[in-house]
Amino acid sequence: MSAGAPAITTAPGLRRKVYIATGLSQEDLQTQFGAVLGRYAQAESTRDAEFIIFDLDHPPKPFAPFVQDRRGVSGEAIRPEALVPCLIRCTGATTPATQWIRDEIQSAFNSLRLYQSDDELLRELQWIESMIPYVKRNVTREQQDLALAIALRFAG
Amino acid sequence: MVSEAVNTLRDEQVRRHFLAVLDSDQPAEKKYEELIAFFERYDNLLNEISVQSAATPQDASGAAQEVSRAAEKTGLWNPQGIRTRVEDCLRRALQRLRVCQHGDGGWGYYVEQSVTWGTAQVLLTLLKARRVLELDPPVDPLVVQARDWLKGHSSTWELHDIPSGAERSSYEACLAVRSLCEAGDASFHAVSRTLEWIVTNQNDDGGWDARIRRAEDSWPRRVYSEVGATRMAIQALVVAANPALRQVVSKSARWLESVQNEDGSWNSGSCHPGQTKPMGQPSISKTCDALQGIASAARAGIRLPKHDDILRRAVDWIMAREQLRRTQDGGQLGWGYDDPEMPDLDSTCLAMETLVSIPEASMPAVTTNAIWLMEAQYSEPGSVEDGKWSYGDTFRITAALLDYYAKIRDNALFTTAG
Numbered sequence: 001m002s003a004g005a006p007a008i009t010t011a012p013g014l015r016r017k018v019y020i021a022t023g024l025s026q027e028d029l030q031t032q033f034g035a036v037l038g039r040y041a042q043a044e045s046t047r048d049a050e051f052i053i054f055d056l057d058h059p060p061k062p063f064a065p066f067v068q069d070r071r072g073v074s075g076e077a078i079r080p081e082a083l084v085p086c087l088i089r090c091t092g093a094t095t096p097a098t099q100w101i102r103d104e105i106q107s108a109f110n111s112l113r114l115y116q117s118d119d120e121l122l123r124e125l126q127w128i129e130s131m132i133p134y135v136k137r138n139v140t141r142e143q144q145d146l147a148l149a150i151a152l153r154f155a156g
Numbered sequence: 157m158v159s160e161a162v163n164t165l166r167d168e169q170v171r172r173h174f175l176a177v178l179d180s181d182q183p184a185e186k187k188y189e190e191l192i193a194f195f196e197r198y199d200n201l202l203n204e205i206s207v208q209s210a211a212t213p214q215d216a217s218g219a220a221q222e223v224s225r226a227a228e229k230t231g232l233w234n235p236q237g238i239r240t241r242v243e244d245c246l247r248r249a250l251q252r253l254r255v256c257q258h259g260d261g262g263w264g265y266y267v268e269q270s271v272t273w274g275t276a277q278v279l280l281t282l283l284k285a286r287r288v289l290e291l292d293p294p295v296d297p298l299v300v301q302a303r304d305w306l307k308g309h310s311s312t313w314e315l316h317d318i319p320s321g322a323e324r325s326s327y328e329a330c331l332a333v334r335s336l337c338e339a340g341d342a343s344f345h346a347v348s349r350t351l352e353w354i355v356t357n358q359n360d361d362g363g364w365d366a367r368i369r370r371a372e373d374s375w376p377r378r379v380y381s382e383v384g385a386t387r388m389a390i391q392a393l394v395v396a397a398n399p400a401l402r403q404v405v406s407k408s409a410r411w412l413e414s415v416q417n418e419d420g421s422w423n424s425g426s427c428h429p430g431q432t433k434p435m436g437q438p439s440i441s442k443t444c445d446a447l448q449g450i451a452s453a454a455r456a457g458i459r460l461p462k463h464d465d466i467l468r469r470a471v472d473w474i475m476a477r478e479q480l481r482r483t484q485d486g487g488q489l490g491w492g493y494d495d496p497e498m499p500d501l502d503s504t505c506l507a508m509e510t511l512v513s514i515p516e517a518s519m520p521a522v523t524t525n526a527i528w529l530m531e532a533q534y535s536e537p538g539s540v541e542d543g544k545w546s547y548g549d550t551f552r553i554t555a556a557l558l559d560y561y562a563k564i565r566d567n568a569l570f571t572t573a574g
Binding site: 137138139140142143144145146147148149150151152153154155 | 164167169170173193194197198201202203205206219220222223226227232233487488491518519520521523524569
């Protein structure tokens with residue numbers, strides 16, 4: 001599925017935003033997810049995110065909001081409220097606690113894939129990125145209003 | 157994606173713009189292309205802003221600067237070009253003011269016929285120019301001559317001692333007072349007498365009449381409150397920092413509020429005996445007058461409880477009347493206003509003068525008004541006519557563009573990328 005990732009359609013220079021659902025501190029997160037954060041901007045909330053990575057190695061507390069609410073969505077790992085893909089990273093062995101969470105997640109989605117290395121995860125992110133032709137832009141309401149007025153009145 | 161486009165199309169200014177496009181006589185294909193081109197511009201610009209935005213939250217000025225840089229990079233916005241163009245336009249307009257001064261030291265609208273309105277407008281314009289531009293040669297001698305002319309002709313504008321059967325304009329008297337106070341002549345006897353007259357002749361409803369006759373004439377007085385006259389009186393009192401300011405201005409601002417139409421506008425006419433609301437039609441010029449009166453009162457600390465709502469409704473009403481001016485080949489020339497009461501350059505000037513005085517005004521929108529005014533400036537290098545507006549009040553348009561220039565000088569949206 002992820003082999004031969006197509007060219008990415010994102011505007012040049014634009015870093016797309018990933019929310020990492022994890023129990024790690026910000027400092028540890030930078031170390032553990034360095035490969036992802038080297039390529040993507042870290043979203044501060046799921047609402048701002050274009051992708052969500054769920055860290056099964058260090059699950060966030062509470063974990064349920066990220067993976068359990070799947071009203072109206074079947075099959076794929078999509079977080080309904082944010083309507084963005086949710087990828088689950090699990091690089092190490094599961095503990096009894098994480099196994100329980102894994103089982104819960106497993107029961108929540110019809111098909112579930114765990115990404116066991118950063119390479120695998122990045123390839124998948126790139127593939128999804130190329131498939132989703134929109135970007136949640138980092139633009140405030142005030143900037144949007146100014147941009148609208150300029151685009152409307154100035155043709156260049 | 158679909159919902160984003162729908163939301164954009166539901167935006168009031170977008171709706172107005174494309175209704176005007178649809179209503180124009182361009183070929184249908186060109187209209188369709190214009191719609192696509194707008195969405196492409198908007199989309200590119202939002203992407204570019206996103207690229208420019210740092211991950212950390214920014215203050216409002218930084219956010220506007222990012223828009224400016226992004227818009228400049230996408231080729232839509234040229235802040236340096238706008239500034240240079242305004243500076244050149246003002247330099248030529250001020251030169252025109254120099255050369256059209258009359259032999260008696262005053263200014264007017266016909267050759268060698270100086271009038272209070274024109275001279276007072278020029279005095280205000282020169283004072284503004286001195287504040288916002290580095291002028292070479294300086295305008296100080298002209299300021300002195302304008303002051304002297306107004307003081308020397310005070311018997312023609314004062315509201316005391318009006319000859320029997322004559323009529324004076326409260327607009328003119330208030331403008332003369334305002335300009336002389338701004339020039340430092342608040343203690344001049346005609347200024348203080350006129351201020352006293354303004355305070356003691358406020359109508360019971362809080363407004364002022366526009367046309368003034370002597371008390372002894374058999375003509376009803378103080379029953380014709382008019383929006384423009386009330387604005388002029390408020391501004392004169394505010395500039396003079398008159399001691400009666402709070403009480404009188406507060407009453408007049410409340411009157412303006414009470415006669416605002418449901419749609420946010422004000423009417424063109426005046427009240428009449430037994431008629432408590434100004435007659436006539438909703439008017440751009442009177443709505444601008446009312447807004448400026450209320451905004452001046454607020455700047456002096458006299459703020460109506462519903463200030464923001466009053467201003468928002470009025471600004472929405474004004475902006476809904478803005479019209480796109482096109483070049484002969486269908487390109488965008490600028491945006492202006494038509495008012496049956498005033499030529500379109502003057503109503504555009506008044507709208508721009510009003511909008512720049514309001515912090516919430518959209519500066520890209522006001523910029524297109526400025527561009528339309530600059531497009532209409534007469535150009536004939538080397539001629540004494542160069543820099544004038546043939547179909548508008550050169551003095552007032554120059555003042556409005558100076559206000560605009562003062563506003564963009566330190567505005568983050570006009571910061572250049574370099």
